[in-house]
Amino acid sequence: AAPRCAVPRAVRVQHIRCLNRLLLEPNECKLTHDGCVVALLPHDDTRVEHVRNVLRAREGEGLRVGVLDGGACEASVAWVPAEDEDGPRNLRLTIGDVSVLRSIDEAHRPRIDLLLAMPRPLQFARLLPAVASLGVRHIWITGAARVEKSYFSSHLLRAEKAAELRATLVEGLAQAGDTAVPTLAVRRSLRSLLHELDDAVTDGEHPPARLVCHPQRIGATEMVHISRALVRPGARVLLAVGPEGGWDEPEELELLAAHGFQPVTLGPRTLRTDVAVISLMAIVHASLAHAESGDEVDSASLTARGVIKGLAEHA
Numbered sequence: 001a002a003p004r005c006a007v008p009r010a011v012r013v014q015h016i017r018c019l020n021r022l023l024l025e026p027n028e029c030k031l032t033h034d035g036c037v038v039a040l041l042p043h044d045d046t047r048v049e050h051v052r053n054v055l056r057a058r059e060g061e062g063l064r065v066g067v068l069d070g071g072a073c074e075a076s077v078a079w080v081p082a083e084d085e086d087g088p089r090n091l092r093l094t095i096g097d098v099s100v101l102r103s104i105d106e107a108h109r110p111r112i113d114l115l116l117a118m119p120r121p122l123q124f125a126r127l128l129p130a131v132a133s134l135g136v137r138h139i140w141i142t143g144a145a146r147v148e149k150s151y152f153s154s155h156l157l158r159a160e161k162a163a164e165l166r167a168t169l170v171e172g173l174a175q176a177g178d179t180a181v182p183t184l185a186v187r188r189s190l191r192s193l194l195h196e197l198d199d200a201v202t203d204g205e206h207p208p209a210r211l212v213c214h215p216q217r218i219g220a221t222e223m224v225h226i227s228r229a230l231v232r233p234g235a236r237v238l239l240a241v242g243p244e245g246g247w248d249e250p251e252e253l254e255l256l257a258a259h260g261f262q263p264v265t266l267g268p269r270t271l272r273t274d275v276a277v278i279s280l281m282a283i284v285h286a287s288l289a290h291a292e293s294g295d296e297v298d299s300a301s302l303t304a305r306g307v308i309k310g311l312a313e314h315a
Contacts, residue, residue, distance in 0.1 A: 021072060021177040022047055022065045023170055024093075029067060029101060037095040039065075040080070043088035051077070051091060065093060066179040068170065071100035109180045110135035112284055113208060115193070115240040117144040117247075118186075119273040121154035125168065127274045128156075132172030132182055134281045137236075139184040142193050145248035157186055190252065194259040197238070208236035212261040213280055214246050214253060216268045226264045226283050233291045237284050241277050246270065 028039045041048045051057045057077045066072035073096045079089040114136050119127060131139065141157070143149075156165045169182055187193035201207045209231050231237055240261055247253050253263065266279060 020064070020175055021173075021179075022051065022063060022075075022093075023174050023179065024065060024067050024095075026067055026070060026101060029095065031098060035097055037098060037100055039075075039093045039095060041091045041093070043082050043090050045091075048091045052088065063093065064177065065095060066177070067095075067100050068173075068179055068181050069103055070179060071102060071104075072177070072179055073100055104180050110137045110182075111234075111236045111288055112136050112281060113138040113140070113236065113238045114277070114281070115140045115142060115197075115238060116273075116277065117142060117190075117241065117243045118147050118151045118154075119243075121151060121156075123272075123274055124151075124154055125156060127277060128165075128168045129172035129175065130274065130278055131281065132169040133176040133178075134172075134278065135176070135178065135180075135285060136182045136281070137180075139182050140193060140197075141184065141186045142190045143188045144190055144243050145252060146243040146245045152186070152188060191255060194255065198259060206235070207260070208238040210238045210240070210256075210259070210261040211264045211284075212240040212242075212247065212253065212256045213264050213266065213276065214242065215270050216265040217249075224262065224264050226266055226280055227287065229262060229264050229284075229287065231284070231287050231291050235288070235291070237288065239280055239284060241273065241280060244270065244273050 024039050028041070029037050030039070032038055043052075051063065055063075057063055059077060059079055061077045062074045063077050064072070065075040075093040075095045078092040078094065080092045082088065082090050112135065114131065116139060118124065118141050143152070155161050156168065165184065166181065169184070173179060173181065187196065209229070211226070211229055213226060238261075240256060242252070247256070257263065266276065271279070
């Protein structure tokens with residue numbers, strides 16, 4: 001059995017709930033000789049400033065923490081002198097035993113993957129934290145007929161900005177209290193990406209349910225509303241969301257259908273990408289939660305209250 005950690009109890013432990021979760025990179029965590037995991041953060045770290053100035057955490061108080069792509073638990077706060085003993089203090093977190101460093105099992109990661117036509121760069125930067133907070137495993141960014149080529153010049157997609165891109169996703173995880181970092185890949189060609197996704201499915205593996213969302217056009221073939229899409233318990237879902245003007249008709253919709261995507265809709269309205277993505281993901285998460293519990297999804301369950309309840313059950 002792993003040795004127990006001696007967590008300081010100078011002050012009666014209090015649960016600080018204002019910060020949803022303080023997240024640490026694995027390389028910020030160190031293992032002590034007695035088997036405890038600790039992290040020492042410098043006084044000028046933005047997370048430390050938040051703990052000091054917003055949460056006003058005192059010595060010995062409990063703080064919700066997590067290790068990215070690892071576990072989550074409560075840590076004990078200790079303020080230790082910096083080089084300038086008269087200045088702000090560094091933050092030492094005593095986290096727990098080594099199990100918090102173990103990688104998250106694939107079965108416990110979010111079951112939604114997102115295939116997203118590249119939005120406008122500013123919208124893209126705002127959307128990533130929201131998508132991460134809702135829960136997504138893989139994000140594929142691709143081109144489409146209605147996507148401007150200049151959109152791919154977003155600074156977040158530059159190789160030297162990989163750390164900033166990750167920080168944007170981690171911001172959403174901290175909001176949700178999750179530790180599973182989504183992966184993100186860019187494929188400018190939709191056709192090539194679809195072939196890549198097909199090749200990635202191995203024999204005997206259950207491929208994810210593939211859904212492509214598009215506005216319902218007057219006079220066009222009736223589409224299934226996203227809330228009625230069939231998802232089996234334990235399934236993964238690959239959700240394809242196009243540009244704000246929708247996927248090109250009929251070429252891109254036919255291409256997606258040829259690769260196993262079921263057309264679904266939120267209705268006749270043409271929505272902004274951020275509104276569409278967040279709405280779709282919330283409904284799919286609720287549908288997955290209902291499928292897991294064996295409940296039938298009805299319209300009442302997809303009210304705002306029903307979606308929130310489904311997300312809470314799924315978490």
